[in-house]
Amino acid sequence: MARKAYPRRARVTGTLMLLVALGAAGCTGDPAAEDSPDAKPAGGQATTAQAEPGKYQTLPQPCRAVETGTLDAMLPGLAELDQEQRQKAYEGTSSVTYDSDRRTGCRWKVDSADAGHLLRIDFERVVSYSASVSDDARAQAVYGDRMKEADLPLPSDPREEQPERRADDSAKADRDEARATAPADDEAGQGASPETSEKPGKGEEEKGKGTGKSEEPADETVDSSAPAEGLEPRLLQELADDAFIDDQLTTSSSGSGQRTVTVVFRTSNVIVTVEYEAQPKQVAEVPDSASMQEKARELAVLLAERLSDV
Numbered sequence: 001m002a003r004k005a006y007p008r009r010a011r012v013t014g015t016l017m018l019l020v021a022l023g024a025a026g027c028t029g030d031p032a033a034e035d036s037p038d039a040k041p042a043g044g045q046a047t048t049a050q051a052e053p054g055k056y057q058t059l060p061q062p063c064r065a066v067e068t069g070t071l072d073a074m075l076p077g078l079a080e081l082d083q084e085q086r087q088k089a090y091e092g093t094s095s096v097t098y099d100s101d102r103r104t105g106c107r108w109k110v111d112s113a114d115a116g117h118l119l120r121i122d123f124e125r126v127v128s129y130s131a132s133v134s135d136d137a138r139a140q141a142v143y144g145d146r147m148k149e150a151d152l153p154l155p156s157d158p159r160e161e162q163p164e165r166r167a168d169d170s171a172k173a174d175r176d177e178a179r180a181t182a183p184a185d186d187e188a189g190q191g192a193s194p195e196t197s198e199k200p201g202k203g204e205e206e207k208g209k210g211t212g213k214s215e216e217p218a219d220e221t222v223d224s225s226a227p228a229e230g231l232e233p234r235l236l237q238e239l240a241d242d243a244f245i246d247d248q249l250t251t252s253s254s255g256s257g258q259r260t261v262t263v264v265f266r267t268s269n270v271i272v273t274v275e276y277e278a279q280p281k282q283v284a285e286v287p288d289s290a291s292m293q294e295k296a297r298e299l300a301v302l303l304a305e306r307l308s309d310v
Contacts, residue, residue: 051128054135054269056307059123062106063092065306066121066299074119074276074295077112095122102127115287118277121303126269135269143242143266150246152233231289236297240267240304245297247289256280259287263300267307274300
């Protein structure tokens with residue numbers, strides 16, 4: 001009986017070893033499949049990349065961000081104050097905010113014998129609460145809203161302009177070719193269509209009769225509130241990541257005007273606003289747009305440099 005038990009034990013042991021080998025092969029699987037980029041972690045859930053946080057986590061002290069020399073240039077009334085009053089005016093007034101880590105600001109207001117001036121700066125650190133939207137992307141959207149408020153067009157994607165631009169270029173080329181071949185096809189004006197033939201209009205015929213007086217254009221009303229050409233609200237190309245300048249003039253019934261120049265720029269996830277106002281005290285006097293814009297832009301450049309040191 002003992003001799004018959006040994007072969008049965010050998011067969012059972014061999015079967016167990018075969019099952020163990022097959023189980024190990026099934027657990028191991030294909031190494032190449034595990035390294036596949038389509039492989040998913042345990043549980044069948046794919047990982048989602050978190051959006052990067054913004055560059056800036058803090059903001060500068062706004063009332064210390066503008067040097068006294070800049071304040072002297074932008075607020076002429078400072079020179080008329082005594083030393084104690086001037087020192088207090090330099091300190092400015094902090095803006096009331098509920099979270100100084102997210103938004104800070106400061107304002108300076110000084111009157112002189114000729115005009116009153118107001119300077120206001122504002123720092124806003126934008127934070128995105130969406131895991132899929134970065135702080136920079138959210139700040140860019142907020143900046144876009146500021147542009148809309150100033151009635152400035154949003155910059156379009158150059159890739160979206162290419163098909164339309166190619167169509168315009170093609171149409172222009174066709175028109176140029178038509179003009180170049182027109183003299184050869186229409187010698188001495190023959191074959192010209194009624195639309196293209198040059199005939200004097202009724203008004204031109206009356207001019208040709210001669211009245212002894214030169215024709216003068218009708219008087220046009222010039223809007224003095226509009227900035228001169230080159231000083232209109234526009235994008236600023238060489239300031240931070242995005243920037244624009246706005247210029248608005250409010251004229252009172254006496255004819256004097258209050259001009260407000262605003263520069264807004266974005267650097268990473270921070271949006272900075274410079275607001276500069278001037279109100280002359282003389283009747284029918286209007287603040288100079290070019291001078292105010294230059295001072296506001298110079299301050300914006302200084303603030304962008306100061307922000308880079310934070």
